[in-house]
Amino acid sequence: VVRNLLGLIGKDWLFKLSKAVFNGQGDSIIKSVDDIVRLGKEPRIILTELVVHLRALMLYQAAPKSDTLAA
Secondary structure (H helix, E strand, C coil): CHHHHHCCCCHHHHHHHHHHHHCCCHHHHHHHHHHHHHCCCCHHHHHHHHHHHHHHHHHHHHCCCCHHHHC
8 A cells, every 4th residue: 555655666566667678578568567567656766676676686696695685
């Protein structure tokens, strides 16, 4: 409920988008972003959340036992 009130897109969308990015599925990226925007989410928030999510994935891949991910 809180994520929705703040206009955040949620983890399911983030994992779907990041998977499409890593697999080079441009059509899936465009459809997902379009679906998210139709739900009333702001494009800027979508990009901000995706960047934060991708950063966390990269940090996890580089150092899975790092305390940086706990923050």
